[in-house]
Amino acid sequence: MKKILIIGANGQLGADINTSLSNKNYITLTPNHEELDITNFEKVTKYILQNKPEIIINTAAYHQVDKCEEFPLLATLINNNAPTFISKLCKEINCKLIHFSTDYVFDGAKGKPYLETDLPNPLNVYGKTKYEGEKEILKANGNALIIRVSALYGVNPCRAKNGLNFIQLMLKLASERDELTVVGDEYVSPTATYDIANILPEIIKKDLSGIVHLTSEGSCSWYEFAKEIMDYTDTNVKIKQVASSHFPAKTTRPKYSVLENQSLKNNGIQSMPHWRNALHIYLNTIKK
Ligand SMILES: NC(=O)c1ccc[n+]([C@@H]2O[C@H](COP(=O)([O-])OP(=O)(O)OC[C@H]3O[C@@H](n4cnc5c(N)ncnc54)[C@H](OP(=O)(O)O)[C@@H]3O)[C@@H](O)[C@H]2O)c1
Numbered sequence: 001m002k003k004i005l006i007i008g009a010n011g012q013l014g015a016d017i018n019t020s021l022s023n024k025n026y027i028t029l030t031p032n033h034e035e036l037d038i039t040n041f042e043k044v045t046k047y048i049l050q051n052k053p054e055i056i057i058n059t060a061a062y063h064q065v066d067k068c069e070e071f072p073l074l075a076t077l078i079n080n081n082a083p084t085f086i087s088k089l090c091k092e093i094n095c096k097l098i099h100f101s102t103d104y105v106f107d108g109a110k111g112k113p114y115l116e117t118d119l120p121n122p123l124n125v126y127g128k129t130k131y132e133g134e135k136e137i138l139k140a141n142g143n144a145l146i147i148r149v150s151a152l153y154g155v156n157p158c159r160a161k162n163g164l165n166f167i168q169l170m171l172k173l174a175s176e177r178d179e180l181t182v183v184g185d186e187y188v189s190p191t192a193t194y195d196i197a198n199i200l201p202e203i204i205k206k207d208l209s210g211i212v213h214l215t216s217e218g219s220c221s222w223y224e225f226a227k228e229i230m231d232y233t234d235t236n237v238k239i240k241q242v243a244s245s246h247f248p249a250k251t252t253r254p255k256y257s258v259l260e261n262q263s264l265k266n267n268g269i270q271s272m273p274h275w276r277n278a279l280h281i282y283l284n285t286i287k288k
Contacts, residue, residue: 005029005051007038007086008059012165013100013149015156016197017057024201029053033060038082048089055096055204058083061130063102064160066250068126079129084136091141096207098200103150103188103215105131108254113219115262116148116211123252134211143209147196150215150259154193155285166190167282170226174237184223184241187256189215192278202269213259216275228276232283 004021008014009030018028029051036047038060048056062068062078083099090097104127105120122128134146157163164172173180196214203212220228223241230237244253261272273281 001025001027002054003027003029003052004055004057005031005048005053006057006059007031007036008033008061008159010156010159011059012154012156012158013152013193013196014057014059016154016193017059017200020194020197020200026201038086039077041082041085044082044086045089048086048093048095052093053095055098056086056090057200058086058097058099061100061160063126065104065124065126065253068129069124069251072125072129075125075129076132079126080133080136083133084140087137087140087144090144096204097137097141097144098204099133099137099144099146101134101146101148101211102127102130103148103257103259104254105134105148106254106257108256111256113258113260114213115260116213123254126251127254138210145203145209146211147203148211148213148215148259149191149196150257151188151190152193152196153190153282155282156193166222166225167229167279168286170229171233171235174230174235177237179238179240180226181240181242181246182223182226183244183247184221185243185255186253187219187221187258188225189217189219189258190225190275190279191215191272192282195272195278199264199270199272203264206267206269208263208267210263212263213261214264214272215259215261216272216278217261218274218276219258220275225275225279228279229283232280233287
């Protein structure tokens with residue numbers, strides 16, 4: 001049985017990955033942030049050399065987009081320097097590294113789903129540090145795999161976003177207000193974390209390296225996503241569609257960061273669900 005170290009295992013994505021891999025009989029090591037801080041290179045080296053995982057999955061990130069603008073050095077340390085250090089170590093000990101990245105590496109100008117081969121051009125510090133991290137990780141270790149995901153939601157709380165994902169936030173606001181104001185000019189592919197986690201064993205088996213996009217099929221604006229949430233749950237609230245410029249924008253975000261799962265398809269890996277079906281399943285799950 002392979003031993004896998006999951007970094008960020010109590011995060012919304014990491015927790016589902018742990019469940020999925022444990023169910024497939026992998027041995028998972030799940031230290032929390034306090035037990036294994038990836039910015040403490042000495043501790044990271046000691047932990048990895050002592051525990052000898054065969055695969056390391058890094059879901060840890062500094063991904064509060066506005067805070068990244070404020071603290072770019074910390075964003076660089078967590079999103080680039082630390083995973084690059086882990087990547088070099090993995091190369092030395094022949095351990096597979098799977099690292100999670102983001103749709104925010106793109107600027108949105110393409111207006112069509114981004115392929116793995118498209119050239120990123122991040123608009124903000126978060127996207128820039130993640131993109132630099134991708135390049136450095138692969139430069140250090142060509143066997144590493146970068147998985148780009150988008151607009152995550154899951155049954156476990158997002159640690160970095162005060163525990164509420166977009167769906168929970170919209171439902172909470174709808175219970176408190178008569179009208180919601182939602183951005184209609186930013187397009188994404190909202191993706192359930194357990195859909196990513198469930199496909200991961202197949203990706204591990206294929207031993208892919210390089211860059212892979214892994215999101216729900218189809219795309220929607222945040223407004224369309226909010227509307228579907230309210231329609232499906234029969235929630236009676238008005239939703240006003242506004243441009244992103246309506247909100248005093250702290251940080252520039254891409255208007256269109258939809259990813260095409262081309263590598264997944266080329267490698268014959270099972271397809272991801274359409275975002276609408278995935279949302280319905282999630283809403284049924286949290287209702288229970
Ligand atoms: N959430 C999204 O919508 C989204 C979209 C695109 C890409 N992504 C990417 O997907 C990945 C997972 O995101 P998520 O939503 O699961 O985030 P999350 O719920 O905030 O989980 C992140 C995990 O990383 C841990 N962590 C943070 N800094 C660390 C450090 N220095 N050392 C060790 N552990 C650390 C956190 O622990 P503590 O909470 O205890 O600090 C937490 O367990 C990230 O790489 C992110 O960039 C997310």
